[in-house]
Amino acid sequence: MTDPRVQIDEQIAAGRYGEASAALEALWREKPSMLSVSFVESRVRRMADRVPLTACRMFFLRSFTVEPLLPFFKTEALLAGIDVTAECGQFGAYTQESMDPESALYRFRPDVVFLAVHLRSVAPELWEGGEAPARDEVIERTAGAVRNCVEQVRQRCGAHIVIQNFDCPADAPDGLLGDQSGAFHLVRAANEALKAAAQATRGCYVLDYDRFTSTVGRGHLNDERKWLTTRLPVRAELIPALAREWARFLRPLTGKTCKVLATDLDNTLWRGVLGEDGADRLQMDAEYPGASYRAVQRALKDLVRRGVILAVVSKNNPDEAMAVLNHHPDMLLRSGDFSALRINWNDKPANLREIARELNVGLDSIAFLDDNPAERTRVRAELPEVKVIEWPGDALDAPRTIRECGLFERLWLSAEDRERQTLYAQQRERAELAGQAGSLEEFYFSLQQRVTFEPVNARTLQRAAQLTQKTNQFNLTTRRCSEQEIAALMDDPGWMMATASVVDRFGDNGITGLVMAKFEDGACRIETFLLSCRVIGRTVETAMLAAVEQICARRGAREIRGWFIPTPKNAPARGMYAAHGFECIEEVEGRELWSRAAANGKAAPAWIQLTIEEKLLTSDQLFASA
Amino acid sequence: MTSYSLVLERVKAVVAETFQLPVEEVSEASSPDSIPAWDSLQHLMLVVGLEQEFAVEFSPEEVEELATVELIAELLVEKQESRAA
Known part of the structure; x- marks a missing residue:
């Protein structure tokens, strides 16, 4: 097998940027490693003439060591088309730095200020055990410190602010007894206060570190030796995962999210091929294996609630496909959920271009979902701007792939986001009526x-x-x-x-x-x-x-x-x-x-x-x- | 190639990446004395990079012993062998 790095260089040399980008992403996802950081960076930069990078200056106010995360964070950002310049404040100096208008923070002129304060730095007794302080005192000491910092930053500059919240400790100091009163209720109360502070501040968002650590597994994440010797709160093995979690904020903060998801039908929204199997034999019911495809439909419906517009690009007989979209009893999505339909035998890049025109969006705002690798390659080759989602080997993994691809992240929803799909549907009807x-x-x-x-x-x-x-x-x-x-x-x-x-x-x-x-x-x-x-x-x-x-x-x-x-x-x-x-x-x-x-x-x-x-x-x- | 020389090549690659050096400039004798950028923070970056790349963990005592590329490679071989045993 050819070395993937050699192949990527060949693709770049041949101007096949869409394929090269996909291969770079695959290389990184397979093993995010220090040994790939420079390679990915240099290749992404080489392609910047056609796929331009968005600059983002990011300042970390922090109470713990974040430096080992940064190479991974920057690589994740580059793969999303974002060129991050990062600088870190002094350990534990976030309060002073936020208050001093001459501090490195403000001189840096950040686009994003990331506030990384660990629970152990502000309320160690909640982590290590010991006499539990009063609830009000805890909230004041933990959330109060962060809130004060947020207010200072907001007064002095207009950067976006991201607050990492507090994670519950890996070990419960009071054992089962603690569970009876809600072991970590004080940590959760502090997090509620953080959330309220973020909601009260323009351009301020919460990174739910507590959710992240529980998903990864707190016992697995925590590395006591690293914390005690270097103030690094996570095990080396999990650094790439945390860096990726941080990087999820970059697309919505820099406006590089997708507005449209254009999806295939056969073996993507249902199991089976309509033209061969017939409508009756398509599977998208609640039982396995149909359930995998039903879950894909549900994931797409969730995206609609976030204001993402759905479109169909499918090679099918339009009448047959519309009948399934309108009447099949197991369909969760209906034709009204889609704001543009291209069900025909034309090639998919041409259909995607038409969809961009019809919906008034740039090609770089369109994501493409298709189980067929040949179609994905074709779209990557012809339309490198379109974000092609890599369909997993097993359809059961597809909903997670869609949720975690990061292309559709939103940090807020406008009334228009919620209404968008209706607006487009009306627009389509008007256009069809007018016919001109x-x-x-x-x-x-x-x-x-x-x-x-x-x-x-x-x-x-x-x-x-x-x-x-x-x-x-x-x-x-x-x-x-x-x-x-x-x-x-x-x-x-x-x-x-x-x-x-x-x-x-x-x-x-x-x-x-x-x-x-x-x-x-x-x-x-x-x-x-x-x-x-x-x-x-x-x-x-x-x-x-x-x-x-x-x-x-x-x-x-x-x-x-x-x-x-x-x-x-x-x-x-x-x-x-x-x-x-x-x-x-x-x-x-x-x-x-x-x-x-x-x-x-x-x-x-x-x-x-x-x-x-x-x-x-x-x-x-x-x-x-x- | 022996397991030592295989490990050595990967260690050199991690060191080169950490200190942003061409890999040819890294040798078994490379140390904080020969690489000016090798300060305590970069040492942590290196340790984390090695732990990741080799899927191992170093104790705080071991971290202090990792003073040359050669010592790093030797310790990694030792750790791999004890894991295989």
């Missing part, structure tokens, strides 16, 4: 528009001011600004001042859009949103809102708000917020305030190539009001 969505789409595609979203700078300042003064039609608030006014806001880190330039197949339209927005209280307040009449009616505004949304994700804003102020001339802008999923939350003398959750919103239309200048994404002034 295709031709309009074709028109949009034919324009080959490229939109560049960049901060207002000295060169574009004059044009920006001019746009506010001259634009009447597609102008949501018709606020007129002078150059000086814009110049003052340009340097204010609480503001996002961005222009949109549009290039299409007919030429360069120059700077034709402007957004001025203030980041405040976790919200992005759009003060000015306008589009020159040159580019009205070409969905440029959708791309601009998508850019705003991506910037919100990076800046930690969860809501987008904006006024519509009617004038005799700006009717073309009137429907914009409603058309993009906003809700009118206030109306004062004809002026309307619109709002929408910023999480996981619409992507840029598939027919527009959107570029956001990195500076807009990397500002560390996340909650400038603080």
Whole structure:
């Protein structure tokens, strides 16, 4: 057998990045080892020209040794397309570091602050046994220390904060007697307090370390010798597992999650091949072996609740397959659960491209599930952006594979996430009724528009001011600004001042859009949103809102708000917020305030190539009001 | 190859990875004296890397004895043999 490393290098050399990425992931999953760290890193970087990496700066405030975890953590991150730069604070100095505005923590300008405090550092008697302190005292000492630190960090910077909670000890000091009163009720009370602190703080999330240690096995995880000699709380063997658990947060924190799962049908959602076995002999009932496939369906239904959109890509006779989706008594999923259906004999990459277009998402937001290795290879070869889930050897393992692949992690749910599937279903029906969505789409595609979203700078300042003064039609608030006014806001880190330039197949339209927005209280307040009449009616505004949304994700804003102020001339802008999923939350003398959750919103239309200048994404002034 | 030389090659690879050195620059005599980056934190990284790679655990006393690549390889062979016995 060929050395997998040699094979991976050949695939990269041949430009077969999709296959190389899958092989790298398989190599790492088989044995995450120090000996693979450099190999994986260098190969992922080599492919970054086509599969770009997202940078993430991460600072660890900690009470224990985390360094041996970092090579594994960074490798997990790279496999998810995220390039982590990490720095660690001093042992046990998390309180001071969080309070000192000049500390290494703030100088580092982190995107994510990870707070790793071990129970043994703050309340050793809960771990080692001894006189149990009073409940209030424990909560104050444990959760209080962490909460204080979280508050300090939130006041001083807008980074995401992840708190690792406390794990229950491996040994119960009071034996069975302790069980009668709930052996670790104090630890659990401290964790409840941590959860409350996280929920009360914008951009703060809990990593449930207690769940992790119980899943792995506390007795197995704990290495007393390592703790006593090096303050490392886990056995060397389990370092890769913990690093992976930490890394699960990176996709949702950097916005690299999948929005769509496109699934095959035969031998994926049911056992059997519809075209050969017939509907009556398909198995997806509650008994083995059908139960494995039923569990896959259940896992997919769970994803829908998280706001993931389902789609079918299957080589089948459409009438037969629809009959199963609609009427088979053992199906948990129904056709209404799917927002796009491609049941035909076309090749799957072509179908996936169509799905991306229909659902308005990028190919890199699509995950693909198929039991057939040939189809997976084909998709990897043609569409390296699509995330192909590796189907396990035994279908019984498939639900866990889907849950643990990390592609669909969410840290919060917006109302829209819950409603998304309905929205798409309605959209599909409308498009089918109108019967002309295709031709309009074709028109949009034919324009080959490229939109560049960049901060207002000295060169574009004059044009920006001019746009506010001259634009009447597609102008949501018709606020007129002078150059000086814009110049003052340009340097204010609480503001996002961005222009949109549009290039299409007919030429360069120059700077034709402007957004001025203030980041405040976790919200992005759009003060000015306008589009020159040159580019009205070409969905440029959708791309601009998508850019705003991506910037919100990076800046930690969860809501987008904006006024519509009617004038005799700006009717073309009137429907914009409603058309993009906003809700009118206030109306004062004809002026309307619109709002929408910023999480996981619409992507840029598939027919527009959107570029956001990195500076807009990397500002560390996340909650400038603080 | 003897089991010692097999183990030695893997130890060199772990040492090279830990200290970010080309593997050719690691020899049996490599030690904290010859590798400047080999401080106490990096020693822990190395120990954890070895424990992982060889699926063994070192006692705190053994950790202190792992002062050269040769000593590391010898101790690992010893541990493997006692496990096989």
